Amino acid sequence: MTQILFVTDLDHTLVGDDFAHEELNEWLLKARETGSKIVYSTGRSLIRYRELAAEAPLFEPDLLIASVGTAIYSRLEGEPDAGWQEKLKTGWNRDRVMAVTAHFSDLVPQADSEQSAFKVSFFLTEEVAIWLLPQLETLLKQQGLDVQLLYSSGRDLDILPRHANKGSALTFVRQTLGFEPNQTIVCGDSGNDIALFAAGSELGIIVGNAQPELLSWHRDHPTPNHYLAKSHCAAGILEGLQYFGFR
Ligand code: GLC
Ligand code: MG
Numbered sequence: 001m002t003q004i005l006f007v008t009d010l011d012h013t014l015v016g017d018d019f020a021h022e023e024l025n026e027w028l029l030k031a032r033e034t035g036s037k038i039v040y041s042t043g044r045s046l047i048r049y050r051e052l053a054a055e056a057p058l059f060e061p062d063l064l065i066a067s068v069g070t071a072i073y074s075r076l077e078g079e080p081d082a083g084w085q086e087k088l089k090t091g092w093n094r095d096r097v098m099a100v101t102a103h104f105s106d107l108v109p110q111a112d113s114e115q116s117a118f119k120v121s122f123f124l125t126e127e128v129a130i131w132l133l134p135q136l137e138t139l140l141k142q143q144g145l146d147v148q149l150l151y152s153s154g155r156d157l158d159i160l161p162r163h164a165n166k167g168s169a170l171t172f173v174r175q176t177l178g179f180e181p182n183q184t185i186v187c188g189d190s191g192n193d194i195a196l197f198a199a200g201s202e203l204g205i206i207v208g209n210a211q212p213e214l215l216s217w218h219r220d221h222p223t224p225n226h227y228l229a230k231s232h233c234a235a236g237i238l239e240g241l242q243y244f245g246f247r
Pocket of ligand 2: 190
């Protein structure tokens with residue numbers, strides 16, 4: 001078996017079909033025995049990750065990328081990677097971002113657990129997002145705040161430092177673990193996963209239940225490196241691994 005770096009989103013990608021998830025786990029654990037590395041990349045904080053791990057058949061990964069790429073954990077009981085946190089500081093001023101978002105009463109703050117030093121998250125409906133996001137972006141720019149707005153699943157808005165997302169965290173982890181892009185497989189279903197697919201020449205599996213924002217990005221950026229599965233969640237990942245000749 002070739003050694004691969006396998007990086008997957010959790011909600012509605014790896015998690016969602018327990019039967020296929022268990023089957024995929026067997027394959028992943030076997031791959032790990034021969035030197036492959038398994039990384040979970042989630043929008044959830046570590047606290048919310050633990051809640052999911054208590055419900056779903058998740059084994060402990062080699063690394064956890066949490067909070068949409070803003071925290072990287074090599075040990076789940078430890079602190080996030082300090083080197084990565086340091087990189088995120090550039091151009092980021094959380095208080096000033098908060099001051100701008102306070103102008104919009106339609107932005108509903110997410111739970112405290114999902115707010116962190118390098119991530120400010122809100123709930124926002126699709127109807128409001130259409131007019132609010134351009135205004136918010138303009139205002140942030142006018143204030144000299146060079147940040148990143150990520151809208152996922154018609155519901156979640158994350159405001160992150162310019163260089164923080166699942167893609168930049170993937171590149172950092174890939175280089176740290178010593179894998180080439182062509183030895184790397186990424187899997188996802190929604191807006192915050194676009195950065196995983198846009199990172200470079202990694203192989204990508206988009207699960208069949210993907211959200212419209214990822215599907216439309218995929219249509220606009222066609223490449224033989226990305227496979228759009230028919231099956232949902234882990235069954236879609238299994239389908240993609242077969243398509244790329246890994247199983
Ligand atoms: C997860 C996080 C949430 C974030 C969303 C999209 O649900 O808990 O904070 O907004 O992913 O990235
Ligand atoms: Mg997801």
